[in-house]
Amino acid sequence: MKAQVELGRKLFFDRRLAFNNTNSCAMCHIESQGLTSNQSARAIGMEGRSLSRNAPALYNVAYQDTLFHDGRESDLAQQAWAPLLSPLEMANPSIGHVVDKIRSFEDYRGLFEAVFDGHGPSMQTIGDALASYQRTLLSGNSRFDKWYYGKQDDALNADEKAGFEVFMGKGQCATCHTVGEKSALFTDHKFYVTGIGYYNAIGAGSRVAKVELAPGYFIDMKYEDMKSFSAPRINDIGRFAVTLDAKDRWAYKTPSLRNIELTYPYMHDGSLSTLEDVVAFYDKGGLEHDGERALQPLHLAEKEKADLVAFLRTLTTAEDQAKHEGYR
Numbered sequence: 001m002k003a004q005v006e007l008g009r010k011l012f013f014d015r016r017l018a019f020n021n022t023n024s025c026a027m028c029h030i031e032s033q034g035l036t037s038n039q040s041a042r043a044i045g046m047e048g049r050s051l052s053r054n055a056p057a058l059y060n061v062a063y064q065d066t067l068f069h070d071g072r073e074s075d076l077a078q079q080a081w082a083p084l085l086s087p088l089e090m091a092n093p094s095i096g097h098v099v100d101k102i103r104s105f106e107d108y109r110g111l112f113e114a115v116f117d118g119h120g121p122s123m124q125t126i127g128d129a130l131a132s133y134q135r136t137l138l139s140g141n142s143r144f145d146k147w148y149y150g151k152q153d154d155a156l157n158a159d160e161k162a163g164f165e166v167f168m169g170k171g172q173c174a175t176c177h178t179v180g181e182k183s184a185l186f187t188d189h190k191f192y193v194t195g196i197g198y199y200n201a202i203g204a205g206s207r208v209a210k211v212e213l214a215p216g217y218f219i220d221m222k223y224e225d226m227k228s229f230s231a232p233r234i235n236d237i238g239r240f241a242v243t244l245d246a247k248d249r250w251a252y253k254t255p256s257l258r259n260i261e262l263t264y265p266y267m268h269d270g271s272l273s274t275l276e277d278v279v280a281f282y283d284k285g286g287l288e289h290d291g292e293r294a295l296q297p298l299h300l301a302e303k304e305k306a307d308l309v310a311f312l313r314t315l316t317t318a319e320d321q322a323k324h325e326g327y328r
C-alpha cells in the first residue's frame, strides 16, 4: 500500500501529466497553501486561463460523499480524469494519450507493475494510484478535537469556547457543517443556495473581490475590471447541472471546515477572502436571491462574530499549519 501511495504522490506532483508539461495536480492543490491556491479566487489552469471555480482544499477528501462543488463525481479514481482531460486544466486530448505518455517515462518503469499485480499504467491504475495518495491527506488532531473529543479543557480558551457555542447555537452553522458524536467532518454532504451563484449570474457587475498580490497583501478589485485579464465566466449553475431540479439552481456543496484558516479564499468562487468576511456574509443571511432561503440574518454581536472566527481557527492542525509556514 505504501508503494501505491508513493506512486500516487509522484503522479500528483508530476507536471509532465499536463499536455504541455507545465501543470500538475499539486500546482492548484498546493501543499503549502492549504491544499488549495491561496492566491487565486478561481483556479488558474492551462496557459493562465481561469477556471470558473475555486480549487477545493483536499483535506479528508477520502470522506467526501461526492466530489466537486456540484457533487458531480463520487469516486476519487474516476474524478482524477476530469482535470487530466479538461482543456482548461491539464488539457490532454485523450485517456490513451496520458497512458502512453506515462508508459514512455523511464522513471515510471516497473512502478505500476510492482504495486498493481503486474498491471501497467491504465485508466484504472492511474486513477487508483492518485486516489491512494489523496486518501492520505487526512487532518483531524486540531485543538478543537483535543478539547471536544479529547476532553482536554485547556485546549481552547474562553473566547474560542464561546465561539463554539455560537457555531452550534445562534449562528446555526452546525446544521450544515455537522459536528458528530465521535468525529466531525463539518459537512452534511448536502447542497444549498447561499446566494453567491445567483448574484454572480444576475447582478454582480459592481461586486468587489479581494485579490492577494503578495502573501498577506490584498487589494480590492471590481469583477468588472478583472474581466480584462480573466477568461469570461461561464454561467455556473451549481448542482442544477447534475440534477436538473429547479431548487438546485446555484446550490453548492457544504465544504468541510478543517484547516479553514489555511484554505482561503472561500466559497465556490473564492469571492470571500477572510474568515471575518465569511462571518459577515452569514450574519447578513447570505446574498439576496429568489426562491426559498436556506440562510436568514443572524444579528450577531461584534463579540460573537469575533469569537466565531476564533473558534474556526481552532480547526487547524499543527502539522498542516507547519506546512503552510513556508508560504507565509
Ligand code: HEC
Pocket: 012, 023, 024, 025, 026, 027, 028, 029, 043, 044, 045, 046, 051, 053, 054, 055, 056, 057, 058, 061, 064, 066, 067, 068, 069, 070, 076, 079, 080, 081, 083, 084, 088, 089, 090, 130, 134
Ligand atoms: C488548474 C487547477 C487544477 C488542477 C491542475 C487540478 N485541480 Fe483538482 N480541482 C480544481 C478545481 C477548480 C476544482 C473544483 C472544480 C469544480 O467543482 O467543478 C477541483 C476539484 C478537485 C477535487 C474534488 C474535491 C472535493 O472536495 O470536491 C479533487 C479530488 C481534485 N480536484 C483532485 C485533483 C487531481 C487528482 C488533480 C490532478 C490529476 C487535480 N485535481 C488537478 C483545480 C485543479
Ligand code: HEC
Pocket: 057, 069, 167, 171, 172, 173, 174, 175, 176, 177, 191, 192, 193, 194, 196, 197, 252, 253, 254, 255, 256, 257, 260, 263, 265, 266, 267, 268, 269, 278, 279, 282, 283, 294, 295, 308
Ligand atoms: C444552510 C447550510 C449552511 C449553513 C447554516 C452554514 N453554512 Fe457555511 N457553507 C455552506 C455552503 C453550501 C457553503 C459553500 C457555498 C459556496 O461554495 O458558494 C458554505 C461555505 C462556508 C465556508 C467556506 C468554506 C470554503 O472552503 O470555501 C465557511 C468558512 C463557512 N461556510 C462557515 C460557516 C459558518 C461560520 C456558519 C455559521 C455562521 C455557516 N457556515 C453556516 C452551507 C452552510
